Amino acid sequence: MTKSNPILEALKDRRSIRKFTAAEVTREDLTAILESGRWAPSGLNNQPWKFLVIRSEDPRVEELANCTKYGHIVRGAKVLICLFLEKDKIYSMMKDHQAAGGCIQNMMLAAHSLGLGTVWLGEIINQEKQVLDVLKLAEDKYELQAVIAAGHPAQKGSSKRKELSELMLEEY
Template sequence: MSAEHAEMGVFQALLGRRSVRKFTDQPVDLEDLRRILEAGRWAPSGLNNQPWRFLVVQAGDPRQAALAGLTKYGHIVREAQALIVVCLHKPAMYHEGKDHQAAGACIQNMLLAVHGLGLGGVWLGEVLNQEALVMEALQLRTEEYRLMAVIALGHPAQPSSRLDGAGGSARRPLDELLLEAL
């Protein structure tokens, strides 16, 4: 594969990925779940400490219903065919800010893998508002783990929207985001 072709593939994935919030009842293949988790595993982290830990909750698991009751996005959690709970392993952490950044990179890697496999997914961060209850429902010790997000995923129930941002708002122009002009 040429470098130009690889670059196009990366940019197509970055620009084509959308948050998918509605799923069919078709199960997610276990091999696809493994590939998604592998993508997360290969995210960069400070000192290569790889502080992330994953809990996969598949459709029908009683923990799915428990999670659905702890977020205003319960309808998304209930429809998902798999949930990937992303936590930081506190003993593996060395710098809170850098480890949180690493978790974000890990989550983004997994979302890109979801997209690349033709699946749909969404990053649910709102569950952090109920972190203690979520951790209790998942039977995860808060002394050992810090909740970062839940990725809800499955086969998209409808084609992904071409919206450029939440609620349909367009992405801000690059010049508006630059602190200094290029």
């Protein structure tokens, strides 16, 4: 008999959402999401990340939309959470990039638990210099990791996964 587990259920139920309603994301929900990112694991507990929140009415939204082929998602989100690594806090490139991924995942799962939808915009890092210019952030100080678009879902997400057996290198 399998006992219900809300964390395992959230991991399976969370989907990328690319369309959002006009409903605002409350400050309380946004704080809960950011706090969840703050509590992600990091090597040596260095917590090398910095967050920048941009709401839909911010004039920089249009400029950010022009930094990615997914500009329609940027324009449609009620909130954008930009995640950066602080370059002088990085002690191990690989570990700190992995930590940033954990931070992003924590925030996306937190949003899901609050009934919000998110999508991890990674393609935008290909235009990192342009993004840093738009946000007036120093290129020698910050490294863009991702932008999370968030809001109340206006669509259902869907996904398929390979069978576990296809992912295993050996039988366990």
